[in-house]
Amino acid sequence: MIQVWKDYQEKNKDRFLNELLELLRIPSVSAKSENKEDMKRCAEAVKQRLLEAGADKVDIYPTDGHPIVYGEKIIDPSKPTVLVYGHYDVQPAEPLELWKSGPFDPTIIDGKIFARGSCDDKGQMYMHIKALEILTQTNTLENNIKFCIEGEEEVGSPNLGKFVSANKELLKADCVLISDSAMISLDTPSIDIGVRGLSYIEVEVTGPNRDLHSGVYGGAVANPITILAKMIASLHDENNHITIPGFYDDVAVATAEERELMARAPFDETEFKTDLGIKQLWGEEGFTTNERTGIRPTIELNGIWGGYIGEGAKTVLPSKAFAKISARLVPNQTSAKITEILINHLQKIAPANVTVNAKLHHGGEPYMTPIDSTAYKAAAKAMEATFGKTPIPVRGGGSIPICSLFEKELGIKIVFMGFGLDSDNLHSPNEKFDIANFYKGIETIPYFHKFFTEMK
């Protein structure tokens, strides 16, 4: 490892950590209108940190939703430029009662930072700000770095598209670098070469025009919960294959070679089951666990509610039942087409006893990074430099909907350097980020800039 970088990080590592903890204290939940002011405060904090880290220019761009923070350190416009994308917003923390410490009161236990956003994505985004500080403070920066840190990733980036297409010159770069995903472990580094797309909808099933007494009307009026359950149940067959006509039409079937490569990634079934507390795996017949989350599309129920859900008992036959349903997509499915297929299917299978309303919350396209691109090669070489091992290319199950947007608008490739772990409880109670991984990310990122500049 380059000695000046190492020395600088060693000397400042406690401050780096404390700065992150401070950022984690801001409840920047983009989905909730009650956190609107916290979002502004968080964008302002990111701006200040970028300036302190050495950015020449940082601006907060208002949008129709939450603001975008743009920053840059330009040393020479003729040199290669890396655009770092990240997000300062976080998922809602609910269910709060399952957190062992406050979601916005970061707590360190066994070398791990427990807090909402510790890994997704404040912790990983902040590694890039600290890498900038190391490069500028040690006078070793050889390329230009731009930062686009948005506040709406967790709600589907509804306003980023407009910002990117209106600011193509500002954002002009040679690649996009994103740390918003995971690697296998510190012992087995890996790089995501693909992310799944998303189609997230909310469904409302209405039966009678008001809640009814389940004794007086029960048995004679269709119960919207029962109907919704039947609709949900019918979406997968007995092999957990999705039954919606047309759903798999555009799926790019992975080659035998690709499936063989995927099978090389370590997977310990017993450990996986023990970690999750489950007795049995689940999924589409004919595919392994890694394939089920990597190369196959899925439909998941993210939420369901209807009727009386309070304490005790209420004998009600409810008027309405609701579900939040999302599909994860793989190349070459498109979010718009799957959303249409999904909503039409739900409307079609609903019996005449109910009416179904469905709306799109957000969507995003699947994305693949070629392993022969300069960006991928630079990332792999950077990880080799700090991990001492060649990273394994893997397909991630999550979604980063803005990838196809950047590629389309800016004409550049995206590379994912994730330093989190799948077991970091992203979107769950007790989200965490290992301090060791945080530091490893800060160590590795400067090498990416160095190698990308050299290879370009």
Place this chain on the structure above:
Amino acid sequence: MIQVWKDYQEKNKDRFLNELLELLRIPSVSAKSENKEDMKRCAEAVKQRLLEAGADKVDIYPTDGHPIVYGEKIIDPSKPTVLVYGHYDVQPAEPLELWKSGPFDPTIIDGKIFARGSCDDKGQMYMHIKALEILTQTNTLENNIKFCIEGEEEVGSPNLGKFVSANKELLKADCVLISDSAMISLDTPSIDIGVRGLSYIEVEVTGPNRDLHSGVYGGAVANPITILAKMIASLHDENNHITIPGFYDDVAVATAEERELMARAPFDETEFKTDLGIKQLWGEEGFTTNERTGIRPTIELNGIWGGYIGEGAKTVLPSKAFAKISARLVPNQTSAKITEILINHLQKIAPANVTVNAKLHHGGEPYMTPIDSTAYKAAAKAMEATFGKTPIPVRGGGSIPICSLFEKELGIKIVFMGFGLDSDNLHSPNEKFDIANFYKGIETIPYFHKFFTEMK
């Protein structure tokens, strides 16, 4: 109508109404621990009203739950005694946003009192207190009246059994009179001759030991919402017949004669559908709407929840999903047996990917009143006196779990004189009670006491 009763009611009717409104302002929700003090306050108010109406003795009996109000007016122990049962507790008011006026801020619109408990059962219970006042104030009471007004009917009367068996002498009577049900209309009086039993359970389905990211794990881990939906969906077949083995075993099949009698009750399908805003009827094939709610057992979903149910979107694969499920029972099913069958069945059909925990909220037995009993005949004659028409005997769909308890412990028959309407939004937002029905009940009840005493 007996003139002195008529004159007294006419002179005092506004006060009668205002007293009821005052009672409705107390949020006596038995299911919620936060209303414990309101429950005490309501019991105290019922006691005061009984004393003011002429009861000689009124006591509040504490229980392990909410208190029971017992009152009596004994004119001569050798005369017939009627035990009036009612309840001062109400269902939770949720969903609050669907109420057009506050559930505990009674509002009169078009001659109807809108408030939680207006019909079920404060309004109907209060008719009996006002009937007592009329009888005592006009010196026309010829029998003894006892009142047992409990505070836990809406949570399954868990403590009434102990009270009744410990106070058999106190409660000794010749029949039980209950107004906690409906009639067809003021134009078509009817008397319920049966109520359905109940088995109300709550089910918890647990998949992974924590909420997971639906992208990272989706497709590879069983989603408890999906599993619960499949379990619920399997409870009814394509003819809406319940599929649980043994569920129908003890059902007393109604005779052709009884079904023919039931078919005489007026039922306007178009009006029924228009009132509920539904396009199509639903229910077990081979049975009419009245039969589906009267002589057949059912399974209803009263509530469901799991995953993220807040504003916006959260891509979570939840750890748990829950449902509140109740079965309505008919003779000769028993609550204990059906509860066992239901819980065992849910456990059995759950795949190994999840664990299922189920608990009983409360239960109650189905009950039938013979139409050749003195109590039924007195009720029918009382309604003839004030409605000018013979009431139709019908089977009610709701449950009054304490009926079989009274019969077993006190060895007496129960008669149901309901003055509410099925459309009174019991257990729903905007519960109402027509003032005309309230007054009609007060008019009719003194006749019941008179005729029952004469016939006995």
